[in-house]
Amino acid sequence: MAGEAHSEGGLAFHPLDQFKIHPLFGEGPIQWYTPTNVTLWMALAVLCVIGLFVLGTRGRAVIPSRVQSVAELAYGFVYKMVEDVTGHDGVKYFPYIFTVFLFILFSNFLGLIPGSFTTTSHIAVTAILGFGVFIAVTLLGFVLHGAHFLGLFWMKDAPLVLRPIIAVIELISYFVRPVSHSIRLAGNIMAGHAVMKVFAAFAPMILISTIGVVVTPVSVLAITAIYGLEVLVAFIQAYVFTILTCVYLKDALHPGH
Template sequence: MAVEAQGAEEGGLVFHPMDQFIVKPLFGGSEVGMFTITNVTLWMFLAVLAVVALMVLGTSRRAIIPSRTQSVGELAYGFVYKMVEDVAGKDALAFFPYIMTLFMFIVFANFLGLIPMSFTTTSHFAVTVVLALLVFVTVTVVGFVKNGSKFLGLFWVASAPLALRPVLAVIEVISYFVRPVSHSIRLAGNLMAGHAVIKVFAGFAAIAVVSPISVVAITAMYGLEILVSFIQAYVFTILTCVYLKDALHPSH
């Protein structure tokens, strides 16, 4: 209570919800350089390790009667495979390994971030922007390699009245180059907001008067964040499939 009083007197928060997103070096010093191993590096590595454990080690036996781990791996495989086939078409299945890797990494990064005292790597724009830019560059290169100059047909709405086509073309070009921004902000923003709210309720839980309410609220928010973690990975992946479809079939 003395700490709370001191914080109130100083006019600041007793707890700081955004502190959980601070990037910190794991070894020595406080400065973060290009090759510094940080908490982001650690939890990204753990996410990759979890994906390998599930999809490689968990399915290595390929038993006719699958174990629980193999069943989860097979369900994830079938879920993403059907998503790619249904959204982008059968000719997009060549990119299934990339999309599957993207989905599994985001899912595990999101879920690992729900562990107390962990770090949510996908709440940082530095991570999600890289993922979004990789998708953007891949889709653009595929579009030009497969279709050549016909890929520019993506920006020309042939079904619209002729007078409106130049205006719509400008809008289509702008919306195309905005894709990496919306793609990355949607993922990072949702996770950051959810974790910040949980942290706020956790801070209020220390106050005896509202403690029961805070515990209920934290439980509800935590359950919601589990759902959001999966949904955001799904949204990021299905948008990747939509963009890939545009690259493979650019004509309106």
């Protein structure tokens, strides 16, 4: 039975199987150029962004349609975030930050479609995003400020004897940024989808009672609630990644403590 939770070899379902990468064509080894389910769903996320902001707003109506309203709302939301966190100097980097936000947001939402693949559940994808932000803001800091960018690690307001210790701590925390930036996104998305898979596997199970055979409603209600929560998490994780990017950009633009 598909709904059985146990079999002779253990669990009959495997929550982590949904994260396996496989080629779209054939069963051969995966090379760097091999089209996979990851590349497919990343491409779909890009197409969704294009559909929303190119096709959905091509009319530029004074009274916007629903699609144009959503696009304008997303634009204004991220623009205000960038301006509030980084200041007016950071607005020029808004296109990059907005693109990252949209890609993560649509990747997360597409992953909630039954039978789809969640690209942001893989550290290989989120690490590229996280290290991309880290390298970009670090280079930007040195280009704009030169050696003065190192002032980010030197707290002038702290007692002199503590400054070297704080500098080491700040330096370590700075290089941990891309790791935590990427793992936070992948970990939260993977955990949520794994939990949904577990409850989905238990949903069709039946209980034999004295009054007959009844379908357990608990798992069905649980997966419905978790799915609703994951919709919220999909947005929150895109928001968290974006606002942390803005914070890191602010440090590059204004490195002094």
